Amino acid sequence: MRAPFPAMMAALMIGTVGLSGCSGGGNGKGSVELLNVSYDPTRELYKDVNAAFAKDYQAKTGKTVSFRMSHGGSGKQSRSVIDGLSADVVTLALAYDIDAIAERAKLLPANWQSRLPDNSAPYTSTIVFLVHKGNPKGIRDWADLVKPGVQVITPSPKTSGGARWNFLAAWAYGKKAGGSDAAAQKYVADLYAHVPVLDSGARGATTTFVERGLGDVLIAWENEALLSEKELGAGKFDIVVPSISILAEPPVAVVDANAKAHGTEQVATEYLKFLYTPQGQEIAARNFYRPRDLAVLAKHAATFPKLDMVTIQDFGGWAAAQKRFFADGGVFDAIYGGQAKRR
Amino acid sequence: MSNSNPTTIESPWARRALIGVGFLFLALFLFLPLVMVFAGALAKGWSVFFETLVDPDALAAIRLTLLVAAISVPINAVFGVAASWAIAKFDFRGKSLLISLIDLPFSVSPVVSGLIFVLLFGAQGWLGPWLTEHGMRIIFAVPGIVLATVFVTFPFVARELIPLMAEQGRDDEEAARSLGANGWQIFWHVTLPNIRWGLLYGVLLCNARAMGEFGAVSVVSGHIRGLTNTMPLHVEILYNEYDFVGAFAVASLLASLALVTLGVKTVLEWRFGIHRAGAAH
Amino acid sequence: MLRTKRRSALPGFGLTMGMTIFWLGLVVLVPLSALVIRAAGMGWEGFAEVGLSPRALAAYRLSFGAALAAAAINAVFGLLIAWILVRYEFPGKKLIDAAVDLPFALPTAVAGIALVSLYSENGWVGSLLAPLGIKVAYTPLGVTIALVFIGLPFIVRSVQPVLADLGRDVEEAAATLGASRVQTFGRVILPAIAPALLTGFALAFARGVGEYGSIIFIAGNMPFKSEIAPLLIITQLEQFDYNGATAIACVMLVLSFAMLLFVNLLQAWRAKRGTR
Numbered sequence: 081m082r083a084p085f086p087a088m089m090a091a092l093m094i095g096t097v098g099l100s101g102c103s104g105g106g107n108g109k110g111s112v113e114l115l116n117v118s119y120d121p122t123r124e125l126y127k128d129v130n131a132a133f134a135k136d137y138q139a140k141t142g143k144t145v146s147f148r149m150s151h152g153g154s155g156k157q158s159r160s161v162i163d164g165l166s167a168d169v170v171t172l173a174l175a176y177d178i179d180a181i182a183e184r185a186k187l188l189p190a191n192w193q194s195r196l197p198d199n200s201a202p203y204t205s206t207i208v209f210l211v212h213k214g215n216p217k218g219i220r221d222w223a224d225l226v227k228p229g230v231q232v233i234t235p236s237p238k239t240s241g242g243a244r245w246n247f248l249a250a251w252a253y254g255k256k257a258g259g260s261d262a263a264a265q266k267y268v269a270d271l272y273a274h275v276p277v278l279d280s281g282a283r284g285a286t287t288t289f290v291e292r293g294l295g296d297v298l299i300a301w302e303n304e305a306l307l308s309e310k311e312l313g314a315g316k317f318d319i320v321v322p323s324i325s326i327l328a329e330p331p332v333a334v335v336d337a338n339a340k341a342h343g344t345e346q347v348a349t350e351y352l353k354f355l356y357t358p359q360g361q362e363i364a365a366r367n368f369y370r371p372r373d374l375a376v377l378a379k380h381a382a383t384f385p386k387l388d389m390v391t392i393q394d395f396g397g398w399a400a401a402q403k404r405f406f407a408d409g410g411v412f413d414a415i416y417g418g419q420a421k422r423r
Numbered sequence: 424m425s426n427s428n429p430t431t432i433e434s435p436w437a438r439r440a441l442i443g444v445g446f447l448f449l450a451l452f453l454f455l456p457l458v459m460v461f462a463g464a465l466a467k468g469w470s471v472f473f474e475t476l477v478d479p480d481a482l483a484a485i486r487l488t489l490l491v492a493a494i495s496v497p498i499n500a501v502f503g504v505a506a507s508w509a510i511a512k513f514d515f516r517g518k519s520l521l522i523s524l525i526d527l528p529f530s531v532s533p534v535v536s537g538l539i540f541v542l543l544f545g546a547q548g549w550l551g552p553w554l555t556e557h558g559m560r561i562i563f564a565v566p567g568i569v570l571a572t573v574f575v576t577f578p579f580v581a582r583e584l585i586p587l588m589a590e591q592g593r594d595d596e597e598a599a600r601s602l603g604a605n606g607w608q609i610f611w612h613v614t615l616p617n618i619r620w621g622l623l624y625g626v627l628l629c630n631a632r633a634m635g636e637f638g639a640v641s642v643v644s645g646h647i648r649g650l651t652n653t654m655p656l657h658v659e660i661l662y663n664e665y666d667f668v669g670a671f672a673v674a675s676l677l678a679s680l681a682l683v684t685l686g687v688k689t690v691l692e693w694r695f696g697i698h699r700a701g702a703a704h
Numbered sequence: 705m706l707r708t709k710r711r712s713a714l715p716g717f718g719l720t721m722g723m724t725i726f727w728l729g730l731v732v733l734v735p736l737s738a739l740v741i742r743a744a745g746m747g748w749e750g751f752a753e754v755g756l757s758p759r760a761l762a763a764y765r766l767s768f769g770a771a772l773a774a775a776a777i778n779a780v781f782g783l784l785i786a787w788i789l790v791r792y793e794f795p796g797k798k799l800i801d802a803a804v805d806l807p808f809a810l811p812t813a814v815a816g817i818a819l820v821s822l823y824s825e826n827g828w829v830g831s832l833l834a835p836l837g838i839k840v841a842y843t844p845l846g847v848t849i850a851l852v853f854i855g856l857p858f859i860v861r862s863v864q865p866v867l868a869d870l871g872r873d874v875e876e877a878a879a880t881l882g883a884s885r886v887q888t889f890g891r892v893i894l895p896a897i898a899p900a901l902l903t904g905f906a907l908a909f910a911r912g913v914g915e916y917g918s919i920i921f922i923a924g925n926m927p928f929k930s931e932i933a934p935l936l937i938i939t940q941l942e943q944f945d946y947n948g949a950t951a952i953a954c955v956m957l958v959l960s961f962a963m964l965l966f967v968n969l970l971q972a973w974r975a976k977r978g979t980r
Binding site: 433437438441442444445446448449451452453454455456457459460463501502505506508509510512513518519520521522523524525526527528529530531532533534535538539540542543548549570573574577589593596597600605606609610628631632634635636637638654655658659662670671674677678681682685686688689693 | 714715716717719720721723724727728731732733734735736738739742781784785787788792794798800801802803804805806807808810811812813814815817818819821822828829849852853856885907910911913914915916917933934937938941946949950953956957960961963964965968969971972975
Binding site for chain 3: 153155156159162180184236238239275276277278279280284292293294406407408413416417
């Protein structure tokens with residue numbers, strides 16, 4: 081039974097590929113196809129970016145470029161690339177997930193983050209609160225989230241990249257307010273005691289808050305909050321900007337090994353560089369991501385208020401933060417282990 | 424059924440109460456969710472409903488779902504017939520073990536059903552390097568989706584046929600044998616006519632499940648829009664894009680496929696009066 | 705091990721058994737062995753640390769507990785539905801008979817979204833229950849409801865044919881001997897359909913334990929409270945810990961397989977007893 085096994089698989093595969101008629105990474109003479117593997121909230125952003133870049137690229141080189149998009153939870157997408165999803169570029173929620181691709185599958189060098197400006201994060205975001213219209217519970221800052229009777233919606237940092245930014249922003253507040261790691265942990269534990277549901281992803285949490293009407297405040301990416309406020313439930317929600325938050329840097333990278341195999345290295349690099357151009361920055365800002373370009377940021381100053389922000393470097397980088405807070409037996413587990421014992 | 428012997432039939436009010444409770448239960452657990460799906464789909468009227476369905480990505484998802492079902496259902500049908508012939512027409516030791524192994528995919532979590540193929544065919548898996556070397560792709564492409572679907576729907580046809588064929592015994596076949604028929608002739612002219620409606624029932628259920636599978640396919644699909652998204656995955660994508668009407672529209676199409684499947688089954692049962700015992704698990 | 709006991713005069717055993725074993729091996733056993741070998745590779749301590757951690761045990765308790773509760777609810781109502789479908793005539797019977805299979809056919813994610821829309825506090829049913837202080841969505845109760853939906857057809861379709869085949873003469877005899885209708889049901893009918901009911905119960909239970917798609921939307925995913933075992937597998941994967949994921953998967957696999965084997969042995973035993 082050993083011998084025919086790969087042969088059977090091959091037969092099955094050839095048959096099905098033949099029937100389905102197409103396979104990814106097309107590399108014809110005048111046209112290229114890029115596969116961008118991204119995380120959940122970037123759908124609208126890359127729809128616009130792809131259209132603009134395709135036009136720009138055609139004008140400059142006369143070649144057409146088309147795009148395939150894959151969206152999902154950041155960690156799941158990273159795993160898919162590690163397991164063989166042949167992404168030309170990855171645009172994920174946190175550097176940790178691209179580090180994992182570099183470390184486990186060796187598809188790009190370990191120093192990938194230094195290849196593009198600004199830690200390879202062409203746009204940023206931060207963590208803010210979304211509350212019901214008129215802010216009935218009077219939420220002004222992090223301290224208000226742990227008042228009696230307030231229900232907080234945030235996804236599980238074990239399964240959601242966005243939720244890890246939420247957790248770290250809360251930690252930053254706890255540390256600033258209480259002055260120590262112990263105080264920070266106590267604050268965060270209090271906060272999670274006010275969380276009735278831990279959705280598995282950021283979009284699930286938004287749906288829980290907006291559609292199911294659960295909770296008084298949603299801790300969310302600023303871009304998601306703006307999108308919800310402006311488009312999902314226009315006139316139903318307000319955004320509250322806390323006193324301190326974290327600079328969320330969703331990074332982008334060319335997956336060298338895949339791009340080389342598809343012959344798309346150059347166009348993939350051009351694509352990511354396009355994100356840093358004024359035009360790319362403008363598109364990011366219009367999709368509620370904070371642009372790095374100061375001129376573009378100034379133009380959208382009304383949308384993006386200034387606030388005090390820590391960065392991931394204040395936590396010693398993603399590898400350290402992941403190990404300390406979110407890995408099995410880390411701080412997050414301790415919080416829930418503690419809760420279980422109290423019950 | 425119309426036995427009116429008063430000693431074996433409940434009083435009219437008891438009958439009505441039982442029917443009432445049955446209706447209420449089904450309403451709460453079966454019909455309301457279904458109504459919900461269709462209400463959501465039509466929340467913004469028919470035109471939005473149809474727009475969602477003719478979107479190129481939606482059409483690609485529909486095509487892929489039909490393709491996957493068209494490959495995996497016949498595979499499982501052939502397997503199911505072979506397995507039930509071996510199991511129902513012959514006696515051997517370890518039969519319960521073999522049936523349990525066939526049942527196994529019923530109880531494996533869909534997440535795990537996807538994971539095992541990643542462990543096998545993923546770039547870091549057992550066969551991954553060999554596949555990459557030969558330029559073949561299984562997961563994050565159609566073959567992986569087919570494999571996961573075949574795995575999940577593996578028991579349906581066999582599970583349908585085994586009790587039916589066991590009940591029918593082998594007298595007919597042995598009679599044909601004594602008249603000089605060969606194996607194929609026996610199967611074709613004796614067994615198949617006996618089991619064809621049970622087989623169809625199994626195929627229909629298998630098909631319904633194949634088109635609706637979400638968990639396992641989600642793990643091996645890669646979620647590439649217009650390429651490796653099946654209908655259930657497309658529902659999830661639309662839902663995550665806050666396009667609830669679109670999500671429910673595609674979902675209602677899937678539910679309609681399910682209802683059509685069930686309708687076909689009911690018509691066939693009514694038309695040919697299939698012995699219901701064959702439907703038992 | 706697979707040796708014919710009594711010679712059957714029919715041909716094709718070798719061919720069909722060969723095909724069965726080959727396909728079973730190819731599609732089910734080889735992939736599943738990848739799982740087992742992967743989990744075995746991490747050693748007992750590593751395995752127990754993840755697969756038998758307090759959090760994992762709590763998740764098994766919920767997954768198995770909710771599956772058990774749902775199967776029990778379905779045993780009662782599934783039996784009732786099978787009963788009215790077999791014994792009574794009423795308008796819409798054909799429709800109901802067909803609709804029982806719906807949970808097999810509806811994609812689990814769609815079922816989950818529909819159920820959470822219904823049972824959340826601003827949903828059609830949830831808003832009626834909320835004033836009574838009953839919360840369904842995001843609680844273990846919600847998980848159970850999703851599993852009731854998933855498991856219903858298994859019970860109905862197992863019991864229905866047996867109930868249809870059940871002769872009325874024994875019931876009549878019981879009635880002539882002065883037994884009430886309830887007594888007849890408890891002493892005569894129930895024992896006759898018990899094995900079929902058990903089979904349906906076990907299949908619904910096994911299916912419920914592993915269910916993910918429909919539950920993830922309606923469970924609250926709170927550790928130790930409303931977190932199901934398949935979600936823990938996802939959590940492990942999220943940390944790129946494939947071994948941890950396989951450990952939990954293996955525990956679930958072994959428990960489910962033991963359950964199925966038990967039921968099938970029971971069936972074989974019943975069949976044997978029936979022929980004697």
